[in-house]
Amino acid sequence: MKSKIQRLYLFIIYFLLYFxxxxxxxxxxxxxxxxxxxxxxxxxxxxxxxxxxxxxSAFFNSAVLxxxxxxxxxxxxxxxxxxxxxxxxxxxxxxRNLLLLLIIIPDIVLGISLLVFFNVTNLPLGFVSLxxxxxxFCLPFVILTIESRLxxxxxxxxxxxxxxxxxxxxxLSKIFLPLLWPAILSAALLSFTISFDDVxxxxxxxxxDFSILPxxxxxLVRSGVTPELNALCTITLIISxxxxxxxxxxTRKKT
Amino acid sequence: MNTLRLAxxxxxxxxxxxxxGKVVNVYLWxxxxxxxxxxxxxxxxxxxxxxxxxxxSETMYTKLSASSNNTYDVVMPSGNYVQRMQRRxxxxxxxxxxxxxxxxxxxxxxxxxxxxGNQYSIPLTWGSSGIFYNETQIHHAPTKxxxxxxxxxxxxxxxxxxxxxxxxxxxxxxxYSPNDTNPAHIDKAYKQLQKLIPNIKLFANDxxxxxxxxxxxxxxxxxxxDAYKAHTENSAIRYIYPKEGFIIxxxxxxxxxxxxxxxxxxxxxxxxxxxxxxxxxxxxxxxAITNKRGKALLPPSVRNNITIYPTKKTxxxxxxxxxxxxxxxxxxxxxxxxxxxxx
Amino acid sequence: xxxxxxxxxxxxxxxxxxxxxxxxxxxxxxxxxxxxVHLVKLPFTLNNYAVLFTPLFMKIFIRSLLxxxxxxxxxxxxxYPFSYILIKSKIxxxxxxxxxxxxxxxxxVRTYALLSLLKGNGILNTLLIKIHFITNPLNLLYTNFAVIxxxxxxxxxxxxxPIFNNMERxxxxxxxxxxxxxxxxxxxFFRVFLPNTKKGIISGCILVFLPAMTLFYIPNILGGARxxxxxxxxxxxxxxxxxxxxxxxxxxxxILIVLIFxxxxxxxxxxx
Numbered sequence: 001m002k003s004k005i006q007r008l009y010l011f012i013i014y015f016l017l018y019f020x021x022x023x024x025x026x027x028x029x030x031x032x033x034x035x036x037x038x039x040x041x042x043x044x045x046x047x048x049x050x051x052x053x054x055x056x057s058a059f060f061n062s063a064v065l066x067x068x069x070x071x072x073x074x075x076x077x078x079x080x081x082x083x084x085x086x087x088x089x090x091x092x093x094x095x096r097n098l099l100l101l102l103i104i105i106p107d108i109v110l111g112i113s114l115l116v117f118f119n120v121t122n123l124p125l126g127f128v129s130l131x132x133x134x135x136x137f138c139l140p141f142v143i144l145t146i147e148s149r150l151x152x153x154x155x156x157x158x159x160x161x162x163x164x165x166x167x168x169x170x171x172l173s174k175i176f177l178p179l180l181w182p183a184i185l186s187a188a189l190l191s192f193t194i195s196f197d198d199v200x201x202x203x204x205x206x207x208x209d210f211s212i213l214p215x216x217x218x219x220l221v222r223s224g225v226t227p228e229l230n231a232l233c234t235i236t237l238i239i240s241x242x243x244x245x246x247x248x249x250x251t252r253k254k255t
Numbered sequence: 256m257n258t259l260r261l262a263x264x265x266x267x268x269x270x271x272x273x274x275x276g277k278v279v280n281v282y283l284w285x286x287x288x289x290x291x292x293x294x295x296x297x298x299x300x301x302x303x304x305x306x307x308x309x310x311x312s313e314t315m316y317t318k319l320s321a322s323s324n325n326t327y328d329v330v331m332p333s334g335n336y337v338q339r340m341q342r343r344x345x346x347x348x349x350x351x352x353x354x355x356x357x358x359x360x361x362x363x364x365x366x367x368x369x370x371x372g373n374q375y376s377i378p379l380t381w382g383s384s385g386i387f388y389n390e391t392q393i394h395h396a397p398t399k400x401x402x403x404x405x406x407x408x409x410x411x412x413x414x415x416x417x418x419x420x421x422x423x424x425x426x427x428x429x430x431y432s433p434n435d436t437n438p439a440h441i442d443k444a445y446k447q448l449q450k451l452i453p454n455i456k457l458f459a460n461d462x463x464x465x466x467x468x469x470x471x472x473x474x475x476x477x478x479x480x481d482a483y484k485a486h487t488e489n490s491a492i493r494y495i496y497p498k499e500g501f502i503i504x505x506x507x508x509x510x511x512x513x514x515x516x517x518x519x520x521x522x523x524x525x526x527x528x529x530x531x532x533x534x535x536x537x538x539x540x541x542x543a544i545t546n547k548r549g550k551a552l553l554p555p556s557v558r559n560n561i562t563i564y565p566t567k568k569t570x571x572x573x574x575x576x577x578x579x580x581x582x583x584x585x586x587x588x589x590x591x592x593x594x595x596x597x598x
Numbered sequence: 599x600x601x602x603x604x605x606x607x608x609x610x611x612x613x614x615x616x617x618x619x620x621x622x623x624x625x626x627x628x629x630x631x632x633x634x635v636h637l638v639k640l641p642f643t644l645n646n647y648a649v650l651f652t653p654l655f656m657k658i659f660i661r662s663l664l665x666x667x668x669x670x671x672x673x674x675x676x677x678y679p680f681s682y683i684l685i686k687s688k689i690x691x692x693x694x695x696x697x698x699x700x701x702x703x704x705x706x707v708r709t710y711a712l713l714s715l716l717k718g719n720g721i722l723n724t725l726l727i728k729i730h731f732i733t734n735p736l737n738l739l740y741t742n743f744a745v746i747x748x749x750x751x752x753x754x755x756x757x758x759x760p761i762f763n764n765m766e767r768x769x770x771x772x773x774x775x776x777x778x779x780x781x782x783x784x785x786x787f788f789r790v791f792l793p794n795t796k797k798g799i800i801s802g803c804i805l806v807f808l809p810a811m812t813l814f815y816i817p818n819i820l821g822g823a824r825x826x827x828x829x830x831x832x833x834x835x836x837x838x839x840x841x842x843x844x845x846x847x848x849x850x851x852x853i854l855i856v857l858i859f860x861x862x863x864x865x866x867x868x869x870x
Contacts, residue, residue, distance in 0.1 A: 144801050
């Protein structure tokens with residue numbers, strides 16, 4: 001009985017999450033342009049989408065930006081977190097708190113302050129300015145995610161391993177990495193998601209030659225969401241299922 | 256730090272390598288110039304266009320003011336912003352000799368009151384803001400701005416999210432000009448707008464078509480181009496030019512003062528001044544075009560549509576929107592924000 | 599050790615350049631006066647902060663606090679049991695990824711999908727009318743309800759991930775031990791499970807509450823005139839009003855409020 005209720009609860013949550021997505025998918029094959037009523041099946045919007053070079057280059061750019069920012073932020077955050085964990089000095093704690101402060105800054109304030117900063121330092125707006133902004137707002141999320149996991153671990157494990165003769169690298173990689181692996185994955189995924197979808201901060205620090213998807217979409221939705229965008233979201237959805245298959249293969253290997 | 260610098264240098268080189276060819280960076284209002292036309296320009300001129308768009312003139316103004324102004328070559332300010340931007344030195348003086356297609360423009364737009372002689376801006380499209388209503392839901396069609404204050408419209412109004420437009424509505428209702436700078440008049444208009452608060456449902460500048468077509472808002476204030484586009488999908492949408500008067504705005508193409516690709520910018524603007532191109536914009540966007548030759552090429556259903564092209568008699572009631580100077584602008588903006596906070 | 603202190607140095611430098619200095623610029627700006635042409639000008643003033651204490655501004659702060667708190671609570675109530683069920687499952691990583699996938703599609707487009715759900719002639723209303731649950735369409739759109747729905751929908755995974763990560767390390771044998779010692783299920787929950795997952799809850803709440811306060815495009819799209827929140831206010835002050843000093847002051851005010859919230863939550867958390 002208990003597990004039935006649990007399964008029902010899971011089902012309801014996933015249903016609520018995916019229902020708007022379902023609508024998106026259904027309307028991607030709708031014949032009409034603006035109306036939200038069913039007019040008949042049509043794959044024309046996928047044709048339009050395939051021919052739309054702007055959207056694809058924006059999509060590719062966003063993906064590259066997201067992966068780069070996510071990798072750098074996760075790597076940097078991970079190293080920092082581990083160092084703080086093993087050597088909890090007071091002054092490092094202040095760094096950590098300062099980094100967490102970054103979450104509190106509204107993204108619009110971050111965007112504008114970076115815009116002015118780039119202006120003063122004469123850094124041209126483009127991929128680099130976007131990358132810097134994205135890493136900056138991803139870092140605190142990485143730290144929070146990895147930390148909430150690290151706090152349940154015992155730092156003595158590391159020192160024991162050292163005592164037993166392991167090198168620093170071995171101690172860290174063989175003991176903590178396997179334990180932290182889900183947290184690292186979560187942090188990386190979270191960073192990618194935030195970066196891929198960021199509208200406000202990117203709006204201010206993006207240049208004219210590196211178009212990213214959220215801003216392209218933002219300008220397109222102004223005239224109403226055309227089914228072409230729905231088609232894009234459907235395709236993104238299908239592509240996103242690939243990591244699941246990868247993870248499935250990875251977890252299978254372990255058992 | 257050195258590795259960081261090296262990495263960024265490589266990245267910068269990489270991003271600029273991709274664009275050895277001719278390029279122009281264009282910053283336009285929304286979807287006003289269709290992608291098809293941009294692609295045609297790219298094909299015919301060999302210049303690659305980097306298109307960005309904005310949803311409000313204020314955002315465009317702020318972004319240009321804060322950055323070093325060499326990110327974009329061509330921008331699309333409305334008349335009142337041309338004056339503001341020119342005052343701040345953001346716009347370049349234009350050389351008309353490089354714009355042979357300028358002769359296609361209607362004489363009416365060659366000496367605008369915001370930029371006499373078109374030194375900094377080239378008018379491309381124009382339109383108005385007025386009252387729309389859905390005739391299946393609203394049975395007594397409004398004809399004047401003051402009628403929007405009727406109790407029957409409680410929580411039903413959709414208003415443009417633009418300070419000048421909405422204040423103009425109140426000003427004209429009180430009998431003042433929408434370009435009035437008298438603080439006492441503006442204060443009176445503000446008090447009028449406070450009385451309108453119970454009727455206001457929401458403020459919006461984008462996605463207006465879907466709101467109108469689907470009946471999320473049945474009465475309010477929108478631009479005529481949106482009302483026209485909504486009407487094509489839902490014939491119950493009507494647009495009227497209020498009796499007390501209405502605002503006429505003009506959207507212009509301009510070149511920024513630090514533009515990195517000036518030659519290509521002129522090519523772009525000259526291309527948009529072609530009659531056939533102008534006609535295509537006018538036919539699909541519900542916008543009135545400034546191009547005399549282009550207007551002749553429009554299909555009769557568009558050319559004779561009074562929502563887009565009001566009659567001469569109606570136009571007499573129109574006021575061209577002008578810049579009112581920074582001080583008055585600030586006053587308007589302060590009142591506008593105070594209004595929005597009172598909900 | 600060299601590796602590690604390099605990372606610390608990098609983090610410090612990064613923070614200094616791209617967070618501290620820009621923030622400092624904002625703090626300084628908040629004390630300046632507005633200038634129409636150059637955006638800021640010299641006379642230092644406290645006026646921008648004084649304005650924050652007027653009733654009009656307080657109303658916006660309170661409304662934002664209310665909406666953000668409701669959003670956080672709803673997310674928490676939904677995500678907590680959800681995470682619990684997830685960690686007990688055999689395919690938990692897959693299920694977790696399934697939470698993330700919708701969020702790789704643009705949140706703008708998903709918000710517009712919500713819009714089409716909640717419209718007057720949208721899917722929800724059409725369904726409810728068809729089954730004769732209601733006769734007139736519900737006015738759901740352009741209300742605070744729509745805004746909260748949009749926020750919860752967008753921020754849900756931010757609550758799930760930290761709670762999940764934290765719960766996963768919980769040693770369930772403790773619960774078995776408690777049961778053996780005669781504790782009832784409610785006792786086990788409130789005195790064993792809940793306190794040990796507190797860190798995850800706190801992280802999740804922070805990750806949801808903060809963006810809920812500052813995201814402006816969701817109230818923009820789903821909310822009406824009566825859903826004007828702090829994020830919209832800051833956007834308006836920076837962009838429409840071109841009043842950077844005031845916008846900076848409001849941002850600092852917001853940051854201070856949130857700092858107080860976070861400190862309070864952490865302080866209480868540490869106490870227990």
